[in-house]
Amino acid sequence: MNGFVVGLALFSLALIAVLMLARSLIGGTASKPDEPAPPRLSAAEKTAAFHDRAAAFGQLYEGAAHPNELLEQEPFLEAVAFLCRPVWTERELLDYATGGNPVVSLPAIEALGRRAEAGSTRAALLDILNRNTPWERFFVLRAIDRIAPADAPVLGEVLVRLDPSWT
Secondary structure, eight states: OHHHHHHHHHHHHHHHHHHHHHHHHTTOSOOOTTSOOOOOOOHHHHHHHHHHHHHHHHHHHHHOSSGGGGGGOHHHHHHHHHHTSTTSOHHHHHHHHTSSOHHHHHHHHHHHHHOSOOTTHHHHHHHHTTSSOHHHHHHHHHHHHHHSOTTOOHHHHHHTTOOGGGO
């Protein structure tokens, strides 16, 4: 019986260690105590940092033949990753998504589709579906598909919102 209790205790400790390691690898814990926290950016600094990242792929956007090509470009992916940070609100991303500058809107739309808290984002994306250019529409449809629950009837929701500009 003592061997069983010791074995159970060792197994429990090993399981706790594995869970703690997994949590730290997926970002479930804060930075290590000996590492300084990343600097907090002011609103102006945050915006400027994003615009720098967006400008870095502007030339790639101009030379791309299809929006899929941007998904393979590091500057575009860096801009998207920057917008996926929790310092950006859904409202800020939606403002970028509808601002009319594709170099700014495309990474914002892609980031909206990648964020975990996508509950109200789907409805907001459906609302802007008709206001965008073809490339932006590509990313809006991609984001809607990405955040929709597996059992959600997305096609019907999209089709009833399309306006004549799609023909």
